[in-house]
């Protein structure tokens with residue numbers, strides 16, 4: 333492995349450019365190539381970085397260690413497998429894919445090639461999430477009784493306008509994949525898998541621009557017996573309102589809140605008091621809408637730490653798959 337880890341990126345839209353920014357800022361990484369089928373994306377590529385419109389060409393010509401897969405959800409599987417087969421480790425944006433079958437093929441390709449898939453779930457790094465993770469990992473909350481997840485965001489017309497994949501059933505997969513897989517992941521990260529799900533979804537305000545639901549509510553059972561309540565919508569009036577997780581447990585009640593899990597909003601625990609975190613740091617701001625907390629610097633650093641310092645992968649392919657399994661279970665419960 334060379335001193336600087338050489339990154340390439342496929343898909344140079346909103347999130348691909350964010351990856352590039354973080355790769356350029358990290359002293360241990362360099363950006364050696366970018367690919368996007370839209371030739372206009374070249375205008376955003378940093379000076380001196382080769383640009384390709386065909387992934388096959390980029391993989392043939394470029395000597396890179398990593399491929400960041402930043403294309404729309406339905407392309408995560410073929411692009412990840414192409415990168416692995418070209419001998420690269422891959423960093424794949426969320427959701428890992430939009431079906432378990434796709435995840436399984438990706439994992440099989442990683443095993444065959446001996447390369448690593450890094451699934452992007454940057455909300456795990458949010459300081460309130462890390463604090464509550466420590467409490468739960470140390471069993472300091474005792475038995476977990478109930479968890480409520482509320483995702484009340486806004487996605488307006490501008491978000492869908494001009495996109496050939498957002499809101500399309502076969503390319504996007506639905507809100508649980510595109511907007512709220514981060515919250516499913518944090519639920520999984522903190523409390524483990526679910527075993528049962530039952531719910532309702534409906535498209536109230538986005539029938540003119542999406543083929544998927546914009547609102548849903550699920551009751552689920554976790555493997556540790558906790559009852560989970562998962563509510564989501566992209567219809568919060570005009571702006572994101574809340575992204576929160578409340579945990580009711582034997583030895584404490586904790587709410588991680590804010591718009592994107594960025595505050596400790598409530599705590600009453602037997603264990604020592606958590607730091608009073610209220611992060612006003614920016615969410616990923618895409619101009620027309622806001623996403624999750626901007627932790628992609630830590631995603632890139634994790635790749636460095638794994639490849640250079642033998643650290644653990646923050647979110648493995650198996651965990652990315654588990655999140656997809658939970659989402660499939662939720663959607664299948666209503667069909």
Ligand SMILES: NC(=O)c1ccc[n+]([C@@H]2O[C@H](COP(=O)([O-])OP(=O)(O)OC[C@H]3O[C@@H](n4cnc5c(N)ncnc54)[C@H](O)[C@@H]3O)[C@@H](O)[C@H]2O)c1
Pocket residue numbers: 342343344345346347348367368369370373385387402403404405407425426427452454495510616623624
């Ligand atoms: N981690 C996060 O917080 C976060 C935030 C935003 C998006 N995402 C994920 O990143 C992915 C991309 O989202 P986005 O908002 O950047 O979308 P986008 O539409 O802005 O960008 C996607 C880019 O991929 C390009 N593309 C499409 N097909 C291609 C192909 N065959 N080869 C090369 N390039 C191709 C498009 O031209 C476009 O530039 C999605 O999976 C999304 O869920 C993650």
